[in-house]
Amino acid sequence: MTEAGTIQTPRTMRASVLVRPGTVEVQDVQVPVLNSHQVLVKISAVGVCGSDTHFFQEGHIGDMVVKEPLILGHESAGTIVAVGADVPADRIGERVSIEPQKPCRVCEYCKSGQYNLCPQIEFYAAPPIHGAFAEYAAIEADFAYPVPDHVSDEAAALMEPLSVAIATCRKAAVRPGARVLIAGAGPIGVLVAKVAGIYGAAEIVVSDPAPHRREFAVEAGATRAVDPMSGEPATAGPLFDVFVDASGAPAAIQAGIRAVKPGGRVVLVGMGADDVMLPVSLIQNREIELTGIFRYTNTWPMAINLVASGLVDLDSLVTHRFGLDNVEKALLTGSTDPHAIKSVILP
Ligand SMILES: NC(=O)c1ccc[n+]([C@@H]2O[C@H](COP(=O)([O-])OP(=O)(O)OC[C@H]3O[C@@H](n4cnc5c(N)ncnc54)[C@H](O)[C@@H]3O)[C@@H](O)[C@H]2O)c1
Ligand SMILES: [Zn+2]
Ligand SMILES: [Zn+2]
Structure with missing residues (x-):
């Protein structure tokens, strides 16, 4: 008052x-x-x-x-x-x-x-x-x-969507040299790719069916962008340390989890279907840590520093x-x- x-x-x-x-x-x-x-x-x-x-x-x-x-x-x-x-x-x-x-x-x-x-x-x-x-x-x-x-x-x-990306990379524990797979090249997926690079990820593969979104992801720092509908597996090559779903698409979530190496992490950011079938025995056998993300805490100071310093555009x-x-x-x-x-x- x-x-x-x-x-x-x-x-x-x-x-x-x-x-x-x-x-x-x-x-x-x-x-x-x-x-x-x-x-x-x-x-x-x-x-x-x-x-x-x-x-x-x-x-x-x-x-x-x-x-x-x-x-x-x-x-x-x-x-x-x-x-x-x-x-x-x-x-x-x-x-x-x-x-x-x-x-x-x-x-x-x-x-x-x-x-x-x-x-x-x-x-x-x-x-x-x-x-x-x-x-x-x-x-x-x-x-x-x-x-x-x-x-x-x-x-x-x-700074708000950037905060979602920061919260995601923190929760995914992206480390220097990590191999990271991201499904979805909307603003969130692209910012996760950007922040993962800043955290030191060595390989950042982004999948999206939309061609201009794949282009944008590569401009923003993804090392490779793939079309999940093309049959080209995002997952060709060694398994990933981290998979982030920023699409909400059940097929992307399932394929992404299968691409994670033993002891790796999965962070579900995308909001799509409420219920999705999971490869339970694979998650067990590989001891994959799977979690969600709900917005963010304590991200604004880092977000502002990343933008003010020119690291994130x-x-x-x-x-x-x-x-x-x-x-x-x-x-x-x-x-x-x-x-x-x-x-x-x-x-
Ligand atoms: N958990 C949270 O706190 C939080 C916060 C913000 C946004 N979100 C969610 O994150 C998601 C991404 O946000 P955005 O603003 O970037 O949305 P967006 O809709 O712009 O991007 C989603 C992208 O996923 C792509 N996609 C669709 N099917 C795919 C598939 N099978 N494989 C790979 N990519 C596929 C789409 O082409 C699109 O480019 C949304 O679902 C949004 O609701 C969650
Ligand atoms: Zn939002
Ligand atoms: Zn409270």
Whole structure:
């Protein structure tokens, strides 16, 4: 309820609101009211994610159901324009990248550092929590990370998918010299390839049926890109230390697991079918460690350093830009333009 240090901010803002599956509308809505340890961010750029498109088209993801009008968008950045009473006023004017989650900070998961697993977590654009396809968004002060001036607004927004890639490579324990197989060359698969290279992977093979996505993966640092439909096995040659699924395709998950060497690791990032048949005896005989990934924890400082130092180029992911009035087009570019990689909303 506090407005300490507020520059003049309006009471209402324009936001793109999902009013029912298949319909987004620009509406005037209330600017979020800050609690004492939050900041208000004037949004400069927001990436469009497959999950936004899924909520738009289906109205739910698994048991997360959109029951009331919802502002989508969780890959966001902007400038702090107001702070809560407990936040230093000199943060006003800072350009920040938003880690779009609010854990409870006191449960066993939060206390052990696995705050992504907090049962009370609030995450942007996961109903009923509003996201950032809007002029302003509120976030806990310590989840608004300053970015250097030379990092663009769009790159600052895309720290979010980069964070998924960092969390994945950490969990996969990618080591110098490792051989890594990745299924799916969307933004996530390509960023996993990039980060795996930075972690020292010597061979990074990416599979994707889409030719331009394979090209993009190689430009981004994959050592080889293969078409899983061509009959050319991604898995020819020695087995891999790590397999990451960033496709959600059951066939890719099954083939990938078979390509992992004894003692290797499998990380499932892609969200597709809820249930997939697994080669159980192979997993047993090879003692393969298989796990999933759910977003991220403590990745923003590394993501910002990777981008600020030039090790990761997030700007090259952006293929389309839209204003708040064209969110529907932005949500559908994945299906309307085969060359689309990442669309960004500039509110
Ligand atoms: N676990 C998490 O926290 C988390 C976070 C973000 C995204 N995701 C998920 O990660 C996945 C990737 O995200 P994205 O933004 O890159 O999505 P995307 O849809 O842009 O990319 C998926 C890619 O997989 C490819 N593909 C389809 N079938 C394939 C197959 N059989 N073999 C190899 N590739 C195949 C597609 O052509 C596409 O290029 C999505 O399922 C997304 O929902 C998960
Ligand atoms: Zn996302
Ligand atoms: Zn918690």
